[in-house]
Amino acid sequence: MLKAVESSGISKKFGPTIALDNISFSVNESEIFGFIGPDGAGKTTLFRIITTLLLPDEGEMSVLGMDSTTDYKELRKNIGYMPGRFSLYQDLSVEENLNFFATVFGTTVEENYELISDIYSHIEPFKKRLAGKLSGGMKQKLALSCALIHKPRLLILDEPTTGVDAVSRSEFWDMLGKLRKYNITIIVSTPYMDEAIRCDRVALIQNGEILSIDTPQNIKAGFSRKLFTVKSAEKYKLIKTLRKNPEILTAYPFGDSIHVTLNNNTLDNSLYEYLVREGIGDAVIMEAEAGIEDRFLELMEKDNGITNKA
């Protein structure tokens, strides 16, 4: 299969901080590739290197078969980039923004309207409105339209759904899914684990290093232990109590419950009895299927070599 992006041994430092440390990965053509990781993991820096905006200190980055440091002029014609921050002209209207980016890339809105019609139709009723006055979800749709207007071969989206409501986030991913039929490779980053499942493959990234690259299913399946959820009305007391117990390997809060793994990996009555002894009588313990976030936390812990029990 053809590779849209091939990165080997990319490193980047900003002064004493290491933003990226020996990053290697490859993205297949027309797949949706996700980078999942917390803020400060190095996602934006990596994206800026892919989009030719930054030069790596070490390593090679080949994008669409071109070298990202030397062929930047040619490459820039074929990339659609949506930075993490809303980067359109707030004092221009929706229509003016779109027309501007179309002209800059040497095309017209009409020419590629088909490509963006699905997305743009949502905001078209507001085309006279200034971009600065749009809601968060509409801003993202406009930014995506602008990034797509020249029919790029590679679309790079840096945290496109951050700060957007849940419904708009879901809609946004539906739209990305629809772009598959145009053979556009999409690289997207997100801090939301639940969005990872909608990518073809994801890379878990932490402190400038890639922890794992695989399909979301395989990443989940890579979770090595049995996972249990514990619920109680007193969540804060529950997690403190759980972490005191030497039998418990990890305990992380997840929404309204606590995800727990055990040292001996088998659940018996002792945990329940321990909780009752500690004054938590209403605990409900169940076995659960691990999600990507569980796997991510497990990998992070291995990487850091520490457990939160210490």
Added chain:
Amino acid sequence: MKRFLGFVKKEFLHIFRDYRTLFILFGIPVAQILIFGFAVSNDIRNAGVAILDLSHDEITLKLTDKIISSGFFKKTETLLNYKDIDRVFKKGKTKAVIIFENDFGKKLISEGKASLSIIADGSEPNTATLVTNYTTAIVNDFTTELAGPVLNNSIRISPDVKMFYNPNLKSHFMFVPGVVTLILILISALMTSVTITREKEFGTMEVLLVSPLRPIQIILGKVMPYFILSFINVLLILALSWLVFDLPVKGSLILLLAECMLYILMSLSLGILISTVSGNMQQAIFISLIGLMLPTVLLSGFIFPIENMPKIYDYVSSILPPRYFIVIIKNIMIKGTGLMYIWKETLILIIMTLVFIGLSVRKFKIRLE
């Protein structure tokens, strides 16, 4: 080319959508011209003088009359003794007191000599100098008139002073070219540096960089709208100075406009250079205002003649573009000279422009830092 025009169109949209920019662009020049023209004036008109006439004869009355009716002075008070001088100055309306000695007229006729004192309010040195100079001139004039019949036996040389190019020494002649020089460099450099740093600050530069736009297209696209608007500004200022202050352009208007275009281009490229060294709008504004306005006002020869400055300031001012433009514009507007006399200054401006453009294109970052 279509890309470039699209970019220029976008810049115009920014400008016309932002009322503050429009105000800075057109409001400030008009205000400056009017303020400098009317308020900051070196001429005296109706300056208050008080008269202490200890002689009170025909000649003193005549001379007083001549001084008051000259139009430069207005009599505030007639004093009776020396003690009043301090009091009248403290009131603030009187800029000078003219004192005729006892028996002024008698002495003048019998001895051919009489004393007159001018006491000026030194707390305002400029006005004081002007007032004493004007008074002395009037008194000299008066003695010459008087001397004609009386002292025809002595030889006298009377200098007849005429001001070439500006016979009435109107201060507008100095301020209009000065303001044009100041405003053009301020507005042009400030606006371009702000508009480029704004793209950096709002993150839109990131998107522009990841586009096929070339640095030169971005730079020219930024410069073009402001070039047009600044040129309109020049026309506005010239029309204003002609209509309000009767200041005509003595030399070739076409040459003047061409020189203005050159100066605008120089200022714009300076603005771009400023934007490449400043990371945000505040820095750009700071550098443009403090770095350009003060030296232009103080060191370009706009207000204080360069010849009178210590040598070191002379050297400093020789790197300031306004210094050369002010010579050019004064020559064309007031003296009516042609390119023959200002080619040196013009050449310096051209070289400066090329250096600024060259540096900006080189320093313009095709990537993020």
